Amino acid sequence: MHALLAAGHSRRAVQRQLGMTYRTVKALADATNPEDLFQGQWQNRPSVLDDYKPYLDDRWSEGCTNAWKLWEEIAPLGYKGSYQRVRAYIRLKRTSPQPVTAPPPSPRTVAGWILRRPTALFEAEQVQLKTVLAHCPELDALTRHVRSFAVMLTERQGELLPDWLDAVRQDDLPSLHTLAAGIDRDRDAVIAGLTLPWSSGVVEGHVNRIKMLKRQMYGRAGFELLRKRVLLAS
DSSP states (O other): OHHHHHTTOOHHHHHHHHTOOHHHHHHHHHOSSGGGGGOSTTTTOOOTTGGGHHHHHHHHHTTOOOHHHHHHHHTTTTOOSOHHHHHHHHHHHHHSOOOOOOOOOOHHHHHHHHHSOGGGSOHHHHHHHHHHHHTOHHHHHHHHHHHHHHHHHHHTOGGGHHHHHHHHHTSOOHHHHHHHHHHHHTHHHHHHHHHSSOOSHHHHHHHHHHHHHHHHTTTTSOHHHHHHHHHHHO
């Protein structure tokens, strides 16, 4: 219809060419999209199902999409209409386009964003993390404490540890309070570890190597063979 009109044909000419009534031609010509054709005298009329649509919507959101079951559920509630009306409403919901929403990030993903350097995050990740923290004040406070501790660790600012512990205790974060209490028991050692350039990393590496050798020969030989393997491996 619109193609013929755009080509320069008059409505009367289109009427004669398509064999339609002039009223039909006028309705089709005036419609800008298919939805405009469904605006008639039967549109938006009250229905006996209207009072039960909120219930059906809730059950649909819960995952119940069986029209017969839904009809059986609303009948005891006072619904006097037919099953076909319920089926038509459910079919409309099933064929209606659903809004596309991005899935929320998993806890593992959010934890990874918090533990990484802010400058190492992509712009999209920074926006998502900002949105998550805006909806959870506790997680926002936790992120601040984790990142400030990371700065102390990487830049050897152990003298800031007492202030960090005081700041942690001011927030309602029970799990972090447990960590702070454990750090406070060995405060001097932790401050030294966050300040001095030396560490026990080399010793821990040798211990892990010895444990690996021990597991490889577990139950197969005694201490003498383990001793020889450790000395020869070094």
